[in-house]
């Protein structure tokens with residue numbers, strides 16, 4: 001394949017499965033384009049993606065707030081009751097001198113997931129209103145950098161493992177936040193699975209066509 005200049009690359013898309021370069025063609029609303037070599041989905045075009053993504057991100061934020069506001073579990077150890085909340089867990093790590101683990105937890109299960117939700121909300125609101133050409137670009141770059149670092153799902157699984165181990169020592173009562181966290185993790189997984197960053201870039205290109213042509 002011979003490309004005349006670098007701009008010509010804008011019309012090609014690389015397959016994440018087999019790394020074949022495919023030409024990017026306009027497709028109908030609700031359909032998807034597949035790789036010519038291996039059949040992997042390259043991109044989808046869904047005009048409702050923005051509304052969809054915005055509503056899921058707001059729902060995710062509500063569950064994230066609930067997960068952090070109420071007790072995750074209550075442990076009854078030899079008559080003394082202990083409420084465990086996410087902020088309290090992080091704070092107690094710092095209080096006990098586990099600064100590195102504390103910082104890791106703070107970023108991986110609190111700051112990054114919160115940032116991703118807020119970026120999504122701002123990004124999709126801007127795309128919906130057709131504003132912020134440069135800001136949406138910066139936000140998309142930031143989003144692709146921090147998405148791999150959001151680990152609320154791993155945190156949730158480690159809570160489950162810890163609970164199974166603690167059952168042997170005392171009575172455990174599941175709190176509201178536990179269910180809120182579960183809902184948040186499921187929404188988070190759904191957003192990451194169904195709203196892919198390359199597709200948001202393509203949507204952005206459709207909304208701000210001037211820059212793509214320049």
Ligand SMILES: [Zn+2]
Pocket residue numbers: 015016017018019020035036037038039040
């Ligand atoms: Zn392929």
